Amino acid sequence: MSASAFNRATPYIFLLPAAVVLAIALMYPVGYMVWASFLNWNPSQRIGEAEFVGLANYARLLSDMQFRESLTVTLAFAASVVSIELVLGVGLAMLLDRKIRGMSVLRTLFILPMMIAPIVVGLMWRYMYHPTVGIFNRTLKAIGLEPVPWLSDPGWAFVSVVIADVWQWTPFIFILSLAALQSLPSSTMEAARVDGATRFQTILYVKLPLMMPVLIVTALLRMIDAFKVLEVILVLTNGGPGLSTEILALRISRTASEFRELGQAAAMSNVLLLLLMALTAVMFVYSKFTEMRSRRQVA
Amino acid sequence: MKHDKTSPAFFVLVVMLVLMSTGPILMMVLTSLRLNVDIMSDTSSLIFMPTLRNYETVLCNALWYTPEHLGRCDKTFGRALGNSLLVSVTATALTLVIGCMAAYALVRFRFLGRDVVSFSTLILRMIPPAVLLVPVFGIWTYQFGLDGTLSGLVLVYVAMNLPFVIWILQSFIRQVPIQLEEAARIDGAGPFAVFFLVVLPLIRPGLAAAAIFTFRIAWNEFLLGNALTDRGTRTVPVTIVNRLTEYDIDWGVIMATGMLLAVPPIIFTLVASRQIITGMTAGAVKG
Known part of the structure; x- marks a missing residue:
């Protein structure tokens, strides 16, 4: 091989291993799943033996009340956690946006909940929600209040999983908005102060609009992740009581392993994938859009 | 680097946030150091004899000695x-x-x-x-x-x-x-x-x-x-x-x-x- 041909091939050589792995272990399975969603397939069959049923799996999803229920739960869960976390995270970032000693220690402590295994997060919260020995009910009893059925009442169970997620992921929004706040041009803040803006006005009319691009991307990232949450809820409630906390990811895993209907599970996975793809596309288009706008402003 | 003055209220807020984010983790550490009888008892006290027995139970086949309290080692x-x-x-x-x-x-x-x-x-x-x-x-x-x-x-x-x-x-x-x-x-x-x-x-x-x-x-x-x-x-x-x-x-x-x-x-x-x-x-x- 001549030197120049080698140089021309270099990018492809560098890309090759990644392309091979992604092709056989990510793209192929996704394609396989799309195909499987048209089959009536159970785990003891090879895929070739499964019967082709066309759109029957999707048709069943449309009339499946339990699937619709879990779709509603998923959307409600994602909407609640993202909005609560946004308000708390951005609020805290505004409050803590000053030069204080030990800020890096603080940030380190705040990211701990995100790094720990979701299984373990579920474990900790399940213990704290324990009806008799958990800290919440013990405290309630100590101050003379009725204990709360944290995980055994449908309404409370939903609240409980939302609280656990808020605990784990608010720091993510906090850290990103703090980074955004600290990268704002100080001359703009100076100008606002000179013009006599109060602290509150500065936040509302100057800081928030300037942070908006980062906030929107952060919210979308969190939203995508909220659709993927599975382990914390699995450990806390396993979807129950009833179907009150059965999010889509959990429903998929149960349809596959308990009900042994792989075709049906594949159809559900497809719906989840489409949802996530739509969100990712929105994020991509939005970031391209802001990029273009800022480039035009510079020029 | 110049540091801003912190008011007591701000200090309290920071301490509360740290407690909230690390509290559940600390609780897990404390629980892992107690025996189950102790955990399930009605009196909740922060004062207890910490023990490493739970860790011994979990890691029994990686230890160089055999923990006394275990009849059988779960590998x-x-x-x-x-x-x-x-x-x-x-x-x-x-x-x-x-x-x-x-x-x-x-x-x-x-x-x-x-x-x-x-x-x-x-x-x-x-x-x-x-x-x-x-x-x-x-x-x-x-x-x-x-x-x-x-x-x-x-x-x-x-x-x-x-x-x-x-x-x-x-x-x-x-x-x-x-x-x-x-x-x-x-x-x-x-x-x-x-x-x-x-x-x-x-x-x-x-x-x-x-x-x-x-x-x-x-x-x-x-x-x-x-x-x-x-x-x-x-x-x-x-x-x-x-x-x-x-x-x-x-x-x-x-x-x-x-x-x-x-x-x-x-x-x-x-x-x-x-x-x-x-x-x-x-x-x-x-x-």
């Missing part, structure tokens, strides 16, 4: 710990090598299909493990014959992490001055030498961030681990969930298990929080 967890370590370390190493080569090619070379590649990396990033569950189970079992093996698990984890790692490393490679690479090339270095001797040492912080994120996902993952492993190859999260479904939960032992699973990520966070935060912000801000 499940010790074995799972070994499996988890092996899988996560291998997956992390492979992902880093493969990922940074790809990221380098995407940043530094103009070639056919480059935009397609970087767009599909972005799209692949959001595939959740739950979506991979059905197809990966089918393919690994019936086509690759990888079910119940650790290499099957490594393969999924590498593929799952690659898109994110490529994406993160791209932003670090972009900051390497191209003049350095050109200088090396003029001195007669080939593309591989430039990559391994010039670029890699300069993006060490990025590599650290990518390594921590990959390790964390492989180490913490449950769903695919549960579907693809058998008795001998189970990872730690799978054993924890299996134990939780038992009717009578021994909270002390299970919290000790949870602690052992949580310790590596906690250590990484304390050592490399700056890299983690950089990785996190690069992920969102440079979308």
Whole structure:
């Protein structure tokens, strides 16, 4: 091989291993799943033996009340956690946006909940929600209040999983908005102060609009992740009581392993994938859009 | 650096936040140091004799002595710990090598299909493990014959992490001055030498961030681990969930298990929080 041909091939050589792995272990399975969603397939069959049923799996999803229920739960869960976390995270970032000693220690402590295994997060919260020995009910009893059925009442169970997620992921929004706040041009803040803006006005009319691009991307990232949450809820409630906390990811895993209907599970996975793809596309288009706008402003 | 004055109210707020975010973790540590009789008793007291018995129970086959309180040693967890370590370390190493080569090619070379590649990396990033569950189970079992093996698990984890790692490393490679690479090339270095001797040492912080994120996902993952492993190859999260479904939960032992699973990520966070935060912000801000 001549030197120049080698140089021309270099990018492809560098890309090759990644392309091979992604092709056989990510793209192929996704394609396989799309195909499987048209089959009536159970785990003891090879895929070739499964019967082709066309759109029957999707048709069943449309009339499946339990699937619709879990779709509603998923959307409600994602909407609640993202909005609560946004308000708390951005609020805290505004409050803590000053030069204080030990800020890096603080940030380190705040990211701990995100790094720990979701299984373990579920474990900790399940213990704290324990009806008799958990800290919440013990405290309630100590101050003379009725204990709360944290995980055994449908309404409370939903609240409980939302609280656990808020605990784990608010720091993510906090850290990103703090980074955004600290990268704002100080001359703009100076100008606002000179013009006599109060602290509150500065936040509302100057800081928030300037942070908006980062906030929107952060919210979308969190939203995508909220659709993927599975382990914390699995450990806390396993979807129950009833179907009150059965999010889509959990429903998929149960349809596959308990009900042994792989075709049906594949159809559900497809719906989840489409949802996530739509969100990712929105994020991509939005970031391209802001990029273009800022480039035009510079020029 | 000039520090702002802090008011008492601000100080109280900070202390409360720290308590809220670390409280549940501390509670897990404390619980793991108590016996189950103690935990389930009605009197909740913060004063108790801490004991390492739960850890001895969990790690009984990795200890050099036989704990007295145990009649029979349950080897499940010790074995799972070994499996988890092996899988996560291998997956992390492979992902880093493969990922940074790809990221380098995407940043530094103009070639056919480059935009397609970087767009599909972005799209692949959001595939959740739950979506991979059905197809990966089918393919690994019936086509690759990888079910119940650790290499099957490594393969999924590498593929799952690659898109994110490529994406993160791209932003670090972009900051390497191209003049350095050109200088090396003029001195007669080939593309591989430039990559391994010039670029890699300069993006060490990025590599650290990518390594921590990959390790964390492989180490913490449950769903695919549960579907693809058998008795001998189970990872730690799978054993924890299996134990939780038992009717009578021994909270002390299970919290000790949870602690052992949580310790590596906690250590990484304390050592490399700056890299983690950089990785996190690069992920969102440079979308």
